[in-house]
Amino acid sequence: MNDLNTIYPKLKNKDINFNNLDGWAISVECYNWILDNIPEGETIVEFGSGSGTMELCRYHKVYPIEHQERFTRLAPKANYILADIVDGWYDPEVVFNNLPDEYSLIIVDGPPNLDQVKTRNNIEKYWDRLNTSVPIIMDDTHREDEYDFAIRTAELLGKDWVEYKGWQKNFIVIR
Numbered sequence: 001m002n003d004l005n006t007i008y009p010k011l012k013n014k015d016i017n018f019n020n021l022d023g024w025a026i027s028v029e030c031y032n033w034i035l036d037n038i039p040e041g042e043t044i045v046e047f048g049s050g051s052g053t054m055e056l057c058r059y060h061k062v063y064p065i066e067h068q069e070r071f072t073r074l075a076p077k078a079n080y081i082l083a084d085i086v087d088g089w090y091d092p093e094v095v096f097n098n099l100p101d102e103y104s105l106i107i108v109d110g111p112p113n114l115d116q117v118k119t120r121n122n123i124e125k126y127w128d129r130l131n132t133s134v135p136i137i138m139d140d141t142h143r144e145d146e147y148d149f150a151i152r153t154a155e156l157l158g159k160d161w162v163e164y165k166g167w168q169k170n171f172i173v174i175r
């Protein structure tokens with residue numbers, strides 16, 4: 001992983017708004033990994049949207065799946081899929097009727113925990129309806145539950161994983 005001394009000058013040349021990264025959003029390090037690994041113009045499916053979606057839209061087509069309407073107005077270029085939470089995950093009818101046919105990356109960054117229930121892990125019920133041949137980013141793996149879920153998913157899918165540690169938070173890439 002490049003450190004921030006390398007990443008910041010590189011992204012500054014690309015006119016990135018750093019205020020939209022880290023905190024609730026994907027990290028600067030995660031964004032940098034995406035720019036390095038997913039060719040410009042290709043499509044990203046993002047479970048859980050926020051300010052980071054605005055930056056993702058600069059160089060990629062983005063399909064964010066989001067359950068809160070207020071977070072579907074931030075990035076005009078995004079192809080938002082607004083889906084209620086049903087049985088602990090995004091309404092699968094809405095999600096799978098609206099996903100693009102082809103995509104190059106899946107980001108798992110939502111839904112947020114509701115009433116202490118780890119909702120984002122419920123994506124595991126739907127792996128067979130997603131294209132798991134593309135890289136999968138599991139965000140927030142500095143947290144034990146997210147880390148354990150990422151490792152379990154890599155084992156389930158029979159794939160390798162690498163954890164990237166950022167200045168604020170970590171993520172795992174499964175591929």
Ligand SMILES: C[S@@+](CC[C@H](N)C(=O)[O-])C[C@H]1O[C@@H](n2cnc3c(N)ncnc32)[C@H](O)[C@@H]1O
Pocket residue numbers: 024025026046047048049050051052053066067068071109110111112
């Ligand atoms: C970790 S956030 C997803 C962040 C997104 N991937 C990004 O890079 O901006 C998970 C969920 O929290 C909610 N959320 C997003 N930004 C938020 C914020 N600034 N404060 C509170 N909730 C937020 C949204 O419902 C989102 O689906």
